[in-house]
Amino acid sequence: MRQSNNLVSLTINDQQLTVKKGYTIFQAAKENNIYVPSLCAHKDLTPFGGCRICIVEIKGKKKNPTACTTPVEDEMIVYTNSESIQKERREILQLILSEHPSGCLICNEIEDCEKFQGTIRKVGATTGCMWCPNDGDCELSKVVEYCGIDQLDFPALYRGFPLEKEEPFFDRDYNLCIYCSRCVRICHEQRKSSVLTLKQRGKYTTIGAAFDQSHIDGNCEFCGACVSVCPTGALSEKYRKWAGVPDKYTPSICPACSMQCDIQVLSKGDKIIGTLPPGEPHLSGGELCVKGRFTLSQLVNHPDRLKEPIFKYPEGDGIVSWDTAIEKAKESLSKYSGEKAAIYISPNLTTEEFAAIKIFANKVIKTSYITSSALNKNTISFLNLVKKSTTLNRIKKADCIVSIFLNGNYNYSPLTISIKSAAEKGIPYIQIGFQKDTTSRFARLKLTPTLCNENLFFKNIIKSLKSSKNVTKEIEKLIDILNNSSSPLLIIGPGILDLSQSEQIIL
Ligand code: SF4
Ligand code: SF4
Ligand code: SF4
Ligand code: FES
Structure with missing residues (x-):
């Protein structure tokens, strides 16, 4: 049945669907919870069609196109997991794996390894099994599992690229890169930074700033969007890489500047191990800057950070409980009240903290004097x-x-x-x-x-x-x-x- 001008009716895996005109087959499937494996597709980026993992069969067409680049058409009949598609997909995936250290993906000890984490490293300096920085949180391994690959029919090539660890915030191991170009596209299309490009040709292809510059010289902002969208362990956060898979993602707000960007806080047990932009991990580049993306967990966990109240006794500083600290503060502050008292605040407070202090000043201390090191005549006019x-x-x-x-x-x-x-x-x-x-x-x-x-x-x-x-x-x-x-x-x-x-x- 023909739909209105803005809708298209098609069938995917015998399921009748109606989706918006202009959608790709991949978008139509995703919106209707039909899984199509993908590696280079990303919801915020223009389709690239590079990995070919999302190939589908379309009734009446000789070739199998990629779902992420093919627009839906009325009365189209699509199969995403027919036997012939799965066979072709497995071959494509094996070609990708032949250049990606795959000890962690197709080892015959994989089940025991997952249970006991006892297998030693097999490939490369920092790759394979539990030694990959993305161990347990890898999109490639999910695709390998879906396709049921348990051996490689092609000779494996370890490209031997040196690890790039000299710049702050994230490390780069292009031996793990599958050339999906998500990093290049997010840097160019979403961040408008255009730092990254595909360099060299053939087996020597890597990603990096043009003319072999360092990221710093290539004007990288270290926003981490490329790291967020990388589907493998090729790009990994220095601070978080060995912290393991987070067990909790908590929505929050970055406190590091007035923009107050949405973030999600990653924690494992009772420890904060990192922060990400909101949205599905690996699928959200986000708009965070280096402070919100990479520094918050380090600030929270910094060994010099004061975590308990300290009281200044005549004989020296001593850690006290929160109850004691509040009692002592009450005792000292009760001597001062009204306009004789002033409150001196940090210029780095959040709006919520400032609001709480204002209530405290008005209702408890009964003063209107609140000042800060940042307050002078310039800031007042500002x-x-x-x-x-x-x-x-x-x-x-x-x-x-x-x-x-x-x-x-x-x-x-x-x-x-x-x-x-x-x-x-x-x-x-x-x-x-x-x-x-x-x-x-x-x-x-x-x-x-x-x-x-x-x-x-x-x-x-x-x-x-x-x-x-x-x-x-x-x-x-x-x-x-x-x-x-x-x-x-x-x-x-x-x-x-x-x-x-x-x-x-x-x-
Ligand atoms: S950190 Fe940001 S600016 Fe730097 S390369 Fe990655 S996406 Fe581009
Ligand atoms: S570094 Fe990661 S995101 Fe970039 S092309 Fe390689 S695999 Fe893809
Ligand atoms: S992520 Fe950066 S821009 Fe956003 S609130 Fe934090 S410090 Fe500001
Ligand atoms: S996900 Fe479609 S070609 Fe890569």
């Missing part, structure tokens, strides 16, 4: 400006974006990705500041004020808006872009607070 500001969603409506002292390197990921996406769509982006950052490559115009004379720079812009006399070429371009914009958006970064003249500029 905060007044923030009160008038808008939300990040506004960026979608802007027809011109100007960032001022933003410095988005390793910071404010959702914001910098939005700027880059808008600029990619042709929205003019103007960057004003001293430093290059991850958005600089997308800027139509970059303006650098003279150091310690920034106020004059902004005054000149204001003057030029009124009269075009004695205007530099760059400012002329800026005025031209602004004059052609009906909905410009100004993004002011905290870098402005570091300037000696910041108060005048903000005002």
